[in-house]
Amino acid sequence: MIGTPPLLGRDRTPFATGLAYYVDIDKAYPNLDARILVRVATSLLPEPVLVVVDTAAPWCIFEPELGKILRRTLTPIQGRVTLSTRLGLLHGALYRVPLSFSADEGESLDLEATVFLSPDWTGPNFIGYQGLLQRIRFAVDPDANLFYFGQI
Amino acid sequence: MKTGAARRLDPEPYDAPTPETFLEEIRRIIESGTLQGAREVAAQGLVHFPDHAELQRLHYELRPFEVRVNPSFKLSDPRPSYEWLKKNAKAFRGKWVGLDKGELVAAADTLEEVLQALQDRDPVDTLVHHIH
Numbered sequence: 061m062i063g064t065p066p067l068l069g070r071d072r073t074p075f076a077t078g079l080a081y082y083v084d085i086d087k088a089y090p091n092l093d094a095r096i097l098v099r100v101a102t103s104l105l106p107e108p109v110l111v112v113v114d115t116a117a118p119w120c121i122f123e124p125e126l127g128k129i130l131r132r133t134l135t136p137i138q139g140r141v142t143l144s145t146r147l148g149l150l151h152g153a154l155y156r157v158p159l160s161f162s163a164d165e166g167e168s169l170d171l172e173a174t175v176f177l178s179p180d181w182t183g184p185n186f187i188g189y190q191g192l193l194q195r196i197r198f199a200v201d202p203d204a205n206l207f208y209f210g211q212i
Numbered sequence: 213m214k215t216g217a218a219r220r221l222d223p224e225p226y227d228a229p230t231p232e233t234f235l236e237e238i239r240r241i242i243e244s245g246t247l248q249g250a251r252e253v254a255a256q257g258l259v260h261f262p263d264h265a266e267l268q269r270l271h272y273e274l275r276p277f278e279v280r281v282n283p284s285f286k287l288s289d290p291r292p293s294y295e296w297l298k299k300n301a302k303a304f305r306g307k308w309v310g311l312d313k314g315e316l317v318a319a320a321d322t323l324e325e326v327l328q329a330l331q332d333r334d335p336v337d338t339l340v341h342h343i344h
Contacts, residue, residue: 083294118245125323162287
């Protein structure tokens with residue numbers, strides 16, 4: 061590890077090894093409770109994208125237009141998966157997708173997410189708990205719009 | 213002994229497991245919103261049916277998920293693009309936008325149009341977002 065970790069745990073060992081600024085666009089998402097949008101990148105997409113951090117969502121979900129690009133190179137873990145969402149029941153497939161959090165301070169993190177792709181999804185991109193968040197340490201500082209992350 | 217109690221003590225009829233027994237259990241676990249235990253079921257299935265292609269594939273696909281620190285991966289400071297979004301999101305609702313260090317490069321109805329407009333830009337500096 062280079063330098064001081066951005067956040068220490070209770071036992072003074074590194075809790076988070078990287079932090080990233082996030083954006084909360086309240087006016088753009090009036091119907092959403094979760095408004096923490098962080099930037100993620102994947103080698104499967106040409107540009108970084110924003111995703112909503114949502115601990116209540118089981119899987120990560122990507123918008124259908126992004127899903128079209130991801131599906132070109134991925135095979136599903138499981139086809140025909142049903143997901144219950146605030147927009148109703150959705151049918152899609154689950155994929156294993158490599159993602160990266162870029163650290164604005166500290167060290168970036170590469171990880172694999174479980175992503176649900178459905179042509180019928182009309183909401184934004186999400187990163188969910190079972191699909192990603194439970195595999196890392198994370199913390200949020202709403203005062204400074206900072207998302208802390210680290211390897212477990 | 214009452215018949216109800218006798219029925220409870222009767223052993224369950226034994227059905228020999230088939231590959232579909234394990235595949236169905238994996239499907240059930242995934243449908244419940246988790247992957248926990250699904251790989252173990254695939255492993256159990258492979259004990260009985262070591263050559264079953266779908267069980268082999270699922271056992272591989274459900275392997276532990278990797279997380280690792282990557283000190284060499286860095287994108288540029290996102291705050292200029294975040295500021296742009298905060299100021300302008302309302303005016304671009306329903307559009308895909310492509311930003312480069314806080315500068316709007318493209319706004320379009322489709323992702324493809326935005327990606328085309330960004331193709332000569334360094335992805336370290338860019339951000340793509342669909343404003344709902």
